Amino acid sequence: MIDSLFDLVLCALIIFVAFAAVSGRDLFTAIVFFIVYGLMVAIAWLRLEAIDVALAEAAIGAGLTGVLLLGAYGRFKNIDAARMGSWVPLPVLIVIALAATGLSAAVGVVLIALDPNGLGLxxxxxxxxxxxxxxxxxxxxxxxxxxxxxxxxxxxxxxxxxxxxxxxxxxxxxxxxxxxxxxxxxxxxxxxxxxxxxxxxxxxxxxxxxxxxxxxxxxxxxxxxxxxxxxxxxxxxxxxxxxxxxxxxxxxxxxxxxxxxxxxxxxxxxxxxxxxxxxxxxxxxxxxxxxxxxxxxxxxxxxxxxxxxxxxxx
Amino acid sequence: MMTWASGWLIYGLTGATLIGLGLFGFASHTNLLRRILAFNVVGSGIFLVFGATGFRVPELGADAVPQALIITGIVVALSATALAVSLITRHASLSGSATLPDDDREDR
Incomplete structure (x- = not known):
């Protein structure tokens, strides 16, 4: 029970940090949250006993991708604030949100329908x-x-x-x-x-x-x-x-x-x-x-x- | 133990949520760097779904095949991200804009 409580808290944190990385107010905040997100996903891989994947995720997913994004951010400094991009119009945003929710739900349904005792390869x-x-x-x-x-x-x-x-x-x-x-x-x-x-x-x-x-x-x-x-x-x-x-x-x-x-x-x-x-x-x-x-x-x-x-x- | 509380399913459903969150971020911003970031969230969500299915019977440990394919995927995702970031910074230095021309409409 304690184990699964830890998993639930970790997953909630991962989703929260991913949300902050995707919708953060400015680009720099989003990138910093993305790096934190990568490290937390690496902990999730440890919980799934995939230590090799955890190593790769921490080093590449969080580390090198983070350096890449921060490097690109540094080169964006000369760009006018007006040309840094914005959100798409609200009606489009609502359609996207519905589509994304539908996709997540579909993947979730497929997962729940899987044989819980499947051995894979x-x-x-x-x-x-x-x-x-x-x-x-x-x-x-x-x-x-x-x-x-x-x-x-x-x-x-x-x-x-x-x-x-x-x-x-x-x-x-x-x-x-x-x-x-x-x-x-x-x-x-x-x-x-x-x-x-x-x-x-x-x-x-x-x-x-x-x-x-x-x-x-x-x-x-x-x-x-x-x-x-x-x-x-x-x-x-x-x-x-x-x-x-x-x-x-x-x-x-x-x-x-x-x-x-x-x-x-x-x-x-x-x-x-x-x-x-x-x-x-x-x-x-x-x-x-x-x-x-x-x-x-x-x-x-x-x-x-x-x-x-x-x-x-x- | 009830299925809904088992470890792999919690992580699998988290992965499913991340796919949706990433897709939302990818389509909702016009800033190209934010799209790349969101695309990486979609990718790690897919990896998490895939990896979780390899851990359905914890007594046997994690399935090595999904693990190996995910490591391959992480490296390929970084290669694609590096190429995309280079394209974006080149585009930005030539055009002075962080978005595609179509999305630049309200600006001068």
């Missing part, structure tokens, strides 16, 4: 995990049973980065990625930028290593490493790389290429992505390490955005 995963090469079932699904999804996902990251870079101004091409950061010497950002990266580096590498048997893996570890890189770059500790740096581009595609090579090599054992059980552990570990590096660099570049001309301080 748990028996199938348990029956095959011994051949997967790893002990963490989530890693087994990501890098073995449904490796296609993960390969395509790692390619989506590269394609998104190409899309972001195509938006660069012609005059900025060849510059360092992102906006020039101006940091107050020995301010909060710079102090954190010096203190946190060593800790983050250690945690990130641990997650990549631990992913084969415990919660963690290439994506969770890669995100933390991306955050370390972002923080160091934003604190001005090292200049962001240039877009046309060949080593940078190689590190972005190394993970997907190794993954694809292993997938194709699987045809020798009977088909795409067929990993022989005795080699699976080594192959998965190699993919995870290289993929984590590529993911970390690609995520960092996605959040930093296209190269921009150095702006003169106002």
């Amino acid at each position: 748990i028996p199938a995963v348990n029956a095959n995990i011994a051949q997967s090469g790893v002990f963490n079932p989530v890693t087994a699904v990501l890098l073995n049973f449904r490796a296609y999804d993960t390969l395509l996902e790692s390619i989506v990251l590269v394609v998104a980065l190409v899309g972001v870079w195509t938006l660069a101004d012609n005059s900025a091409w060849g510059q360092r990625v992102g906006k020039t950061q101006s940091v107050r010497a020995n301010g909060v950002l710079q102090s954190f930028g010096r203190t946190l990266p060593p800790i983050g580096l250690m945690i990130g590498i641990y997650f990549v290593w631990a992913g084969s048997s415990q919660p963690g893996g290439a994506f969770q570890g890669g995100t933390i490493l991306a955050a370390v890189g972002l923080l160091s770059a934003m604190a001005g500790l090292f200049p962001p790389p240039r877009v046309n740096d060949a080593r940078l581009r190689l590190s972005v595609i190394a993970g997907p290429i190794l993954f694809l090579a292993v997938a194709i090599a699987g045809t020798a054992w009977g088909g795409m992505f067929v990993l022989p059980a005795d080699l699976a552990y080594g192959l998965i570990l190699a993919i995870e390490i290289v993929l984590a590096l590529s993911i970390a660099i690609t995520l960092m570049l996605l959040v930093l955005g296209p190269p921009e001309m150095t702006e003169t301080p106002q």
Whole structure:
């Protein structure tokens, strides 16, 4: 009973914070509520015993998405208040509210109608995990049973980065990625930028290593490493790389290429992505390490955005 | 235990509510950044519905397949968000507006 009371309170808070993020008075408030929302959803994932998802949600859903939105907010400062947008007209608003309520209710009805004792794919995963090469079932699904999804996902990251870079101004091409950061010497950002990266580096590498048997893996570890890189770059500790740096581009595609090579090599054992059980552990570990590096660099570049001309301080 | 009080259903229904809230926010603002934010709320609502269905029998733990697909989804959502944010900031710097031209009507 106490357990389910906690769940009820947490869910009520999540809905309240989501409402504040969606309807908050100004943009900045909305973004801050969205970050809080992401952290609370991560707690919900812990309650559902999905620790890997909780890690990803906290690091990506709340962390990196929050940095992206706050970065964009900073660039909106020059826009006239009159051109910042507003609510749609009231009659339209009422129609939308009714439609949204209807959709939520429909999804709810479907959920209530589900078999409360459904097992999903748990028996199938348990029956095959011994051949997967790893002990963490989530890693087994990501890098073995449904490796296609993960390969395509790692390619989506590269394609998104190409899309972001195509938006660069012609005059900025060849510059360092992102906006020039101006940091107050020995301010909060710079102090954190010096203190946190060593800790983050250690945690990130641990997650990549631990992913084969415990919660963690290439994506969770890669995100933390991306955050370390972002923080160091934003604190001005090292200049962001240039877009046309060949080593940078190689590190972005190394993970997907190794993954694809292993997938194709699987045809020798009977088909795409067929990993022989005795080699699976080594192959998965190699993919995870290289993929984590590529993911970390690609995520960092996605959040930093296209190269921009150095702006003169106002 | 009665079905309505079981843990997974509470989270599933919360996810269903978030989908509606996010859709409402997506359609009710003309500011493009607020639309992106609301779109992310829709996404995490869908993830929560999906993940909750994988936890219907707590004794067996959480189903690994939805978990893996949700992690994939979270990363893809971030990629799409990053691309959208870049498009919006580029649009804003070229046009000086945070909304689409159609929604800019009352302004100069």
